[in-house]
Amino acid sequence: MIKIDREECIGCGECVEVCPVDALSLDSEEKAVVDEDTCTSCGLCISTCPTNAIETKIMARKGDTSQYSGVWVFGETNDGNLKEVGPQLLGKGRELASEFNDQLSAVVIGSDVKDAAAKCGNYGAEKVYMVEGEEFDQYKTLPFSFAMSQLISEFKPRVVLYGATHLGRDLAPSVAGRLGLGLTADCTGLSIKEEDGEKLLLQTRPAFGGNLIAEIVCPNTRPQMATVRPNVFSCPEETENSQPEIIEREVDLNPELFKVEILERLSGEEGEVGVEEADVVIAGGRGVGSEENFQLLEELADALDGVVGCSRPIVEDGWLSKAHQVGQSGKTVSPKLYIACGISGAIQHKVGIRDSDTIIAINKDPEAPIFDVADLSVVGDLHEVLPELLELLGGEDGS
Numbered sequence: 001m002i003k004i005d006r007e008e009c010i011g012c013g014e015c016v017e018v019c020p021v022d023a024l025s026l027d028s029e030e031k032a033v034v035d036e037d038t039c040t041s042c043g044l045c046i047s048t049c050p051t052n053a054i055e056t057k058i059m060a061r062k063g064d065t066s067q068y069s070g071v072w073v074f075g076e077t078n079d080g081n082l083k084e085v086g087p088q089l090l091g092k093g094r095e096l097a098s099e100f101n102d103q104l105s106a107v108v109i110g111s112d113v114k115d116a117a118a119k120c121g122n123y124g125a126e127k128v129y130m131v132e133g134e135e136f137d138q139y140k141t142l143p144f145s146f147a148m149s150q151l152i153s154e155f156k157p158r159v160v161l162y163g164a165t166h167l168g169r170d171l172a173p174s175v176a177g178r179l180g181l182g183l184t185a186d187c188t189g190l191s192i193k194e195e196d197g198e199k200l201l202l203q204t205r206p207a208f209g210g211n212l213i214a215e216i217v218c219p220n221t222r223p224q225m226a227t228v229r230p231n232v233f234s235c236p237e238e239t240e241n242s243q244p245e246i247i248e249r250e251v252d253l254n255p256e257l258f259k260v261e262i263l264e265r266l267s268g269e270e271g272e273v274g275v276e277e278a279d280v281v282i283a284g285g286r287g288v289g290s291e292e293n294f295q296l297l298e299e300l301a302d303a304l305d306g307v308v309g310c311s312r313p314i315v316e317d318g319w320l321s322k323a324h325q326v327g328q329s330g331k332t333v334s335p336k337l338y339i340a341c342g343i344s345g346a347i348q349h350k351v352g353i354r355d356s357d358t359i360i361a362i363n364k365d366p367e368a369p370i371f372d373v374a375d376l377s378v379v380g381d382l383h384e385v386l387p388e389l390l391e392l393l394g395g396e397d398g399s
């Protein structure tokens, strides 16, 4: 949230001009005023103001933390269907809620999302806060973050978890900015830490290029908010007909919140790779040697009904698109079988594969760090090992 120093404001109106969401205006005294409902805390006005009259208002709320209880999970939907990361977070949320001695709830915002809301109960949500309406048909930052902020302000949860999806990565910081909260992005672990007699959410994530694991707590603001990548936590088993309590809220939306118009939705090759959902991932690294050599991995992936993944240098060299990249700055995967071919096993790669059921590593260097996490280590040249493997899979009759 931003704060305007009226003494310093000279009424030049430059902030009004630059504001992308028209949240600023000049009042009758020719001083800038902000509409807090519309402001996205983007900070453009702060850098534009010639008299430094605008600053970020930090809303430390230490003192009222006792009013906050409950663990919430944002249940992201796509065309009314609950995305998998929601149930995964509900699984983890259940553990946290038990330790906090809290209720576990989900939040679902969208049009035609009653089924998705009910489904959250099947994965452990005791309550589901639902905001439903045509105006939420397509995701737009301002209406969604406004609705989410309204719910948070009314019901005061202790913890809110979002999937670190494209949507979650956009929504969570917008809510954090709107309410002046902390947010830890891309967590790879969540637990509870006791500090000064209070139980806090301990948020773990790689830092400094993955060379350090940072442990972060938010002692001053509530709720404590984190985004978590899909597949970091496993999905709990679904139970049928759980019938959670559905709390429906209508949100009065200012037309100003609908400045962004979605003209077209395109889904291209990026979305089709699906390394995150695949049961089998055949991943190649620099050891594969060339773009053409990836054909061998494609064949193995076809034979095992899997998809091809890769390490970061493969994307940097333009051999495969970013959608294939596995690791810290790529996708986190949790397949039944991960075959790493010619991948050394840098920490930034390993962090993305650690939830795989079985890891087979093929590398000609017996000291390669990938072998530290492999269930089956094959020391050898992948150009010899993969053709043999393909032959074995083909069977004697080639079937």
Ligand SMILES: Cc1cc2nc3c(=O)[nH]c(=O)nc-3n(C[C@H](O)[C@H](O)[C@H](O)COP(=O)(O)OP(=O)(O)OC[C@H]3O[C@@H](n4cnc5c(N)ncnc54)[C@H](O)[C@@H]3O)c2cc1C
Pocket (backbone or CB within 6 Å): 208, 209, 210, 284, 285, 286, 287, 288, 310, 311, 312, 313, 314, 325, 326, 327, 328, 329, 330, 331, 341, 342, 343, 344, 345, 346, 347, 348, 349, 352, 362, 363, 364, 365, 368, 380, 381, 382, 383
């Ligand atoms: C901030 C940051 C984020 C990053 N994010 C990611 C990420 O998301 N994903 C990622 O993968 N990396 C990421 N990296 C890069 C990472 O640090 C490594 O540089 C990268 O993973 C190395 O890729 P590689 O294993 O393919 O290549 P290399 O480290 O060069 O390893 C190649 C391996 O192939 C083996 N080899 C060579 N020829 C053969 C053969 N014929 N048969 C068998 N084995 C062979 C070699 O022995 C070697 O072990 C990130 C780095 C930073 C700083």
